[in-house]
Amino acid sequence: MVRVEALRAKQGDCLLLLYGDPSQPRVSLIDGGPRGVWRDALQPRLAQLRTERAPERLAIDLMMVSHIDDDHIDGLIQLTGLLKEQRDSDDSFLDVDVLWHNSFDDLFGETDATVAAAGGPGKEPGFSDGGSFAATSVNQGQTLRDNAAALALNVNGPFDGLVRAGVDQSVVKLPDGLTITVLGPEEKQLRELHEAWDKQLMKEHKKFGPAAYLDDSFSNLASIVALIQVEGHTLLLTGDARGDDIIRNARAAGVLGTNDRLPLDLLKLPHHGSDRNVDVDFFETFPADHYVISGDGSHGNPEVETFRMLFAARGDDAEHFTIHLTYDPASYKPYSRRRREPAKPYPVDQLREVFADQEAAGQDFDVIFPGPTDISVSIDLT
Numbered sequence: 001m002v003r004v005e006a007l008r009a010k011q012g013d014c015l016l017l018l019y020g021d022p023s024q025p026r027v028s029l030i031d032g033g034p035r036g037v038w039r040d041a042l043q044p045r046l047a048q049l050r051t052e053r054a055p056e057r058l059a060i061d062l063m064m065v066s067h068i069d070d071d072h073i074d075g076l077i078q079l080t081g082l083l084k085e086q087r088d089s090d091d092s093f094l095d096v097d098v099l100w101h102n103s104f105d106d107l108f109g110e111t112d113a114t115v116a117a118a119g120g121p122g123k124e125p126g127f128s129d130g131g132s133f134a135a136t137s138v139n140q141g142q143t144l145r146d147n148a149a150a151l152a153l154n155v156n157g158p159f160d161g162l163v164r165a166g167v168d169q170s171v172v173k174l175p176d177g178l179t180i181t182v183l184g185p186e187e188k189q190l191r192e193l194h195e196a197w198d199k200q201l202m203k204e205h206k207k208f209g210p211a212a213y214l215d216d217s218f219s220n221l222a223s224i225v226a227l228i229q230v231e232g233h234t235l236l237l238t239g240d241a242r243g244d245d246i247i248r249n250a251r252a253a254g255v256l257g258t259n260d261r262l263p264l265d266l267l268k269l270p271h272h273g274s275d276r277n278v279d280v281d282f283f284e285t286f287p288a289d290h291y292v293i294s295g296d297g298s299h300g301n302p303e304v305e306t307f308r309m310l311f312a313a314r315g316d317d318a319e320h321f322t323i324h325l326t327y328d329p330a331s332y333k334p335y336s337r338r339r340r341e342p343a344k345p346y347p348v349d350q351l352r353e354v355f356a357d358q359e360a361a362g363q364d365f366d367v368i369f370p371g372p373t374d375i376s377v378s379i380d381l382t
Helices: 037-053 070-086 104-108 112-117 129-150 187-208 217-221 243-253 280-285 304-314 348-360
Strands: 002-007 015-019 026-030 058-064 094-100 171-174 178-184 225-230 233-237 264-268 288-293 321-325 365-368 376-380
Touching (some): 070 094, 104 187, 225 243, 288 376, 348 365
Parallel strands (some): 026 058, 058 094, 264 288
Antiparallel strands (some): 002 015, 171 178, 178 225
16 A cells, blocks of 8 residues: 555645555654644544554654754654653654754754854844744754754664765665655755855844844755655655756656656645746646645645646646645635735635636546545545
8 A cells, every 4th residue: 555644734744654564554754744733633643553553653664854944844843852751651652763854954054144043152043023934943953853862863864964865875765665766955956055045144144133034945945855666656745845956856866757757646746836836847747646735825825826837737638637635725724925914815716717627628637635624635546
């Protein structure tokens, strides 16, 4: 069996990959969603899997945080924090074999700018309201790193340092035939991000003091992108990376076919379906049987334009495909693009019109989302 469970993770990501023996599947966990997702979805699901394994503890082969943004990392901090509390008792309910986590210090080092971001040596970050989101993410990355150290977890094995593309360790084999090819971030990209981060942060630090505004695109572009092959199926998990970077890295890794395409069984869309991370050529390069979009309408994601791009890429393709959403679009949240801008309703009528137009044009697709009491949308590939 191969199953992907996309948990209801609000505006974030939280995925479980199960494969192998249906009665005792192997488990990997990719991202943990923002605050509340651990309590409402991730912990209950892991507890259920643990009950199915009793009396043995649940084993997670790979726990991965794609990048340090709050909407991907908070649930993993809650999980490792619980494991720290349970480590000297008989209550510990799971074991983590490997954690992939490129923390802030791993990515950018202890430069003057990062010290400034932290409010000075030995201090907590001191960002203003404008930078609190990024400051929180930096702190959370360090907390997860500290939790992993306290638990003596294998961090970023088998990589020497950062999990990254284009190095000897970029193809990783997990038990029972699962292979991951890391397609991002690449070392050159990380160096460029480091330089851009340092310049921007020091510029803002001088302008505003330690309460600087930080653009979260730095962490998005440093997302770990995982191409997974298991039991004859191919999955692409993209974090919040940018589509053109993914295409370039896939081409460099030699995983695209002679027609410069890689058909997939499942594609997890980047950045919750933001149209700033994809274009038509991205969907043309990675046609999929299943598209997974994790988002609740926050920040306008998933964007209606993203769906238009997907359908444009499929064109006259007669193959059936399924779009999996983690929430009913009718429940998507109002959003605003800028601070202090009044929130406006998600354009669900526009989205429905896009779907209706494609159905009328003969496109063969389904749209699936969880019921009101479900905690995930589940995709069974076998």
